Every structure is written in structure tokens, then in C-alpha cells.
Amino acid sequence: MMSQSENDLHPLENATRLTWHDGHWRGHTSPDYWAFIGPFGGATAATLLRAVLDHPDRIGDPLALTVNYCAPIAEGQFQIAIRAAKTNRSTQHWTMELCQQDGEALATATAVFAVRRPTWNHAVARIPHAPAPQTLARFENKLSRSSWIDRYDMRFVGGNPAFGATPQSEPQPADTLLWLRDAEPRRLDYLSLVSMSDAFFGRVFHILGVLVPFGTVTLTTYFHGGAQDMVAENDWVLGRAGASVFRNGFGDQSVELWAPDGRLLTTSIQATYYRDWKPADTSD
């Protein structure tokens, strides 16, 4: 019965599914969202957001989520401790911590939820120009066996990533513009948006033109609308990713996710670690 139910679930629903036991959430990693050495960070972030979304004390909709990736999560079960640190009339502050059997923190997180009300609105940033996704080729993943890549239909504007065996002689642009959507159709919501906010290849790969040891250390995502602004029927999202600096082992990434109608849905930043490219690293 449970396995039947799992089969009916969308992979993202299954990966972020939580059950309540003895005052904390319990979940399980999913092979559908696997990255190099652990679960795809976007799925972990979505799971931590869901810990609030599904909590009976929750008020309002997500405004901000910060996830700190402390250590790799092993394949298997995990627990999420969660607490509403402060509930105001229109905002609510949550803290979460994910651990496995040994009790060591593997991810810490904070979330702000907010009740939005009609006000003066103003769009400063404008959606980047991009041809329609239907006119672009779907990205074929030959880069990696990381399963999370196959969960997305990605259409790169201006060239698919082509990472070689050795670095480019000069640094390449850090920016990427692409359409993306769930490969298995799913109504867009906060869970898919936060997962998509991490669904970009490392900027350092694009700059160097080669894969190097790399990972997300911390990810902060802002959600720019209430639930009615965020839910759509498997619409495409236009994603733009960039970076500002790489220094002494740590760099950054910024991401915007846009609705096709021009509304900015989310903005994110993440800090990442990287190591120097070495010929031996290609076998990592």
C-alpha cells in the first residue's frame, strides 16, 4: 500500500515526503535527486521548506529560506527538528536542523513565513530576453550520472554547457540563461521553486570549462509572492544564474527565477566551495 502510494507520487513529492514522529519530522533520501556525494541540495532545501509548509502551526507563505549544508547526508532515513522561534501577526520565524542516526547536524536552516496583503507594488528588475523554450533544444545530460539533472527539462539559451577534460585557457562567462521545468509534469509551487533555485551547474564549471570538486555551502532563497502568485500548471521558468567572485576556495552564485509572464518569482544566492583543477580530479 505504501509502495503503491510512493509510485503514484511525483519524484519531488516523494523526495520531500515527511511524517511526524515524537515531535520531529522523519524523511528518507531519494535516488531520484542524487548529486555527487549526497542528495541534490535543492531537494534538501525543498524538504526543509516542506517541514514548515506542512507544520500545523504555520502561518502565511514562504518569504525567505536559508539552508546551510553542514555535511553530506547519507542514503537513508533522516530526522528534522523544527521550532517556531517567533510568531508575529504577519510574520513567523522558524529554525530547523536535519540529522541522521548519529545526531550530528547535517543541515541547519531558518525560514521566514509571511502573510501578504495588497499594497503598492513595483517591479524594478525586468525579465531577460529569451526565445521561447519550444524553439530551443532540450539539454541532453552527458556530464554526470547525478540523477537530479534528469528531473529537469532544461533549454539553454545560447549554448549547452560543454565541459571538457582540461580547463579553457581563459576564464569563460559566469552567466547562464535557461528555461527549465520539471521533466515529469508537476504544478509549480514553493517546493519546486526552491529546488529549481539550486538547479544550476556550478558557475566554476562554466568559467573553467571543466568539472572540479565543488559544492554548495549555504543557500538563501527569497520568494517574491504569495501562494496565488507562485502556483502554475507546469509552466516553464526562466532561470538566470551568475557569480561575482571566486577567492581562496569559496565563490558565490546568484539565481533569478522568472515566470514566462515576466514576474520575478524568486531570487537566491549561494556560497560554494571549490578546489583547483588537477588532472587527477577528472576521475573524482
Added chain:
Amino acid sequence: MMSQSENDLHPLENATRLTWHDGHWRGHTSPDYWAFIGPFGGATAATLLRAVLDHPDRIGDPLALTVNYCAPIAEGQFQIAIRAAKTNRSTQHWTMELCQQDGEALATATAVFAVRRPTWNHAVARIPHAPAPQTLARFENKLSRSSWIDRYDMRFVGGNPAFGATPQSEPQPADTLLWLRDAEPRRLDYLSLVSMSDAFFGRVFHILGVLVPFGTVTLTTYFHGGAQDMVAENDWVLGRAGASVFRNGFGDQSVELWAPDGRLLTTSIQATYYRDWKPADTSD
């Protein structure tokens, strides 16, 4: 003796000073960094960062700090509970919570510290063009009696802020470029950088040309270098602030702080609340 010592301290040192009591830090708000309804958010963020910097278990330098402002902090004493959630070889994850006598969370925070090592480095973003600060007029604060504004020497590039009694008929630009430094000379460090990352007037004031009820809900700052890259003798910092969207009571702000030699020191984002302008609000 204690009052003598306090008088000798720089205002930022004094505002962020912490003493250890019974397993937590104890501090006190400072009238030198006061905003409308509580301590200046930058000073609170610096205090929470200092809780880690001064902790004996700390390894490395600040990489990322997220501060969630849960409720106004009252004038007086506060406590900071702090915990190293996870210590790795080259990164360390901290969680903090600030409260006062009633024990309610007034701010929650997470920080990532990192040991940096020499690697391939790359600057993607470039410092904006700006005339030297010595050629620009110092901003004279006639906007507000918030004391924190007087802690900074601000030199706006392209016009001082001029907020009127009624909104502009059309939205004005959200971007601001300015030089800033501590008004009372102080060696630039992580504490002053995190405080400066919040030392910008609300973007909504610039867009509307008027003051409205406004506050920071959450602030995330990334530090783009180790201590040796961050410390300078009262150098100017070039700050650029922008925003992307304001919708249903919440907007954002992004900030970059640059060293005069062109190095990007920090990037920050914050989510802010705002309320509509009303004639009655001018007496707020």
C-alpha cells in the same frame, strides 16, 4: 573603571561588546546605533557575528551570516545563545538566538565560518565607476533622528537622498552608489563590514521619494575573503545598493561593498517589509 573603558571604545566596539555568563553571551543595546524602533539592524548583525568571532571554539573566518529580525529589541540588556552545530576540517556552522528577559526570540541567526586556502581566484564582477570620495560632499542627515546614520561618513555619487512629504508621481530608480566609512575612524574589519552591509536607506524610500513604515526582516551577508583581505586602516568602502521587486508588503535589497582597490568585499541581500504611504504616516 568600566565606564572609563567604555568611553575609550569605538562606538561599534561598545555596541557589539559581549561578556560570557553561564554558557551564553550577554550584551547591551547602544544609543549610538539606534533606528526607528530599536537597534540598527547592522549593529545587531555585527553583534551576532561577534558572538562567533569571540567564541573560543571558532575556526576560520566568516563566510556567510544570516540574521532574521523576529521582533524589536528593547533598550537594555540581551542574551545570545550560541552553538557550533557542526565543525568540519575547513568549515564550521553556527546557530545563534538573541533574546531579552522574557525569553522570546528577537533574532535568530546562522553563520558559516571557513578556513581559506590559496586557490585559483577569479573576479567576475567589477567595481562600479565612481569619483573619489574626497571630491564628493558629505551627506548631512536631515532625514531622521536615527543615531546610526551619524556613525557613518556617507558620500553619495549622483545626488544625496531627498525624501519629501509626498511621494513622487513616478517610481524613481532603486539603485544607490555611495562611499562610506566609519565617521569615528576605525580599522575596517568583519564587524564594520557586516554593519555597513545594512547601512543603506530603504530602497522603497528612494523609489517613492518619501518615508514609509519599513524594516528589515532578514539579512544575509557573504564575505569574500579571509581576515588578511578584509582588514584595512579606515579605508573607504564603495557601496552599491539595488532592489528587484516590491510585492504585497515585502521587497528586497541587494548590496555590494567594494574596497577602493577594486576587490569585492561583501555581497548581501535582505528582505524588507513596507507599508503603503499615507499622509498620516509622516508623523510616524
